[in-house]
Amino acid sequence: MTVLLVILAVAGIGVFGFIGVYNGLIKLRNQVKNAWAQIDVQLKRRHDLIPNLIETAKGYMTHERETLESITQARSKAMGAEGVGNKSKAEGALSGAMSKFFLVVENYPDLKANQNFLALQEELTSTENKIAFSRQAYNDQILFLNNKIQMFPSNLIANMFNFKEEEFFEIEDSKERETPKVDFS
Secondary structure: OHHHHHHHHHHHHHHHHHHHHHHHHHHHHHHHHHHHHHHHHHHHHHHHHHHHHHHHHHOOOOOOHHHHHHHHHHHHHHHHOOOHHHHHHHHHHHHHHHHHHHHHHOOOHHHHHOHHHHHHHHHHHHHHHHHHHHHHHHHHHHHHHHHHHHOOOHHHHHHHOOOOOOOOOOOOOHHHHOOOOOOOO
């Protein structure tokens, strides 16, 4: 009788352990989806701000049509990108186009003093900071999920229920990884 109780207790512990690991994997997968949704919200906000910034700048930057068009094209590609890898690459290209734009803006003192432009630039800077924070939070959740999927014994349950490792949101453009050079000459 005691042997039967021990067997039932061990089996019960095993079942509860299995359920705990499975529920942990579900929780992590949902946290990854939530973190991605937060990035998506900030990227949409960024995409919505860019046309207003361009419209404000158009009147001042009559000779910079190519720069403005490159931002518009990069924005369109970023909005249409699907999947983490493609989205990351497209957003890196958009960041590069925006950096070039802000360098060109330096040549237009009237534009830099325009209150609408300054307000939009501040909003965009704030949004960029939120995107960076959201990317970090997303990558943290990916790390937790991927670790759980790879580690024993949760990897056995992950394989049984087809949990897949997720892709990190990484900077694709090597120019974004370079340290900016400051030159006061």
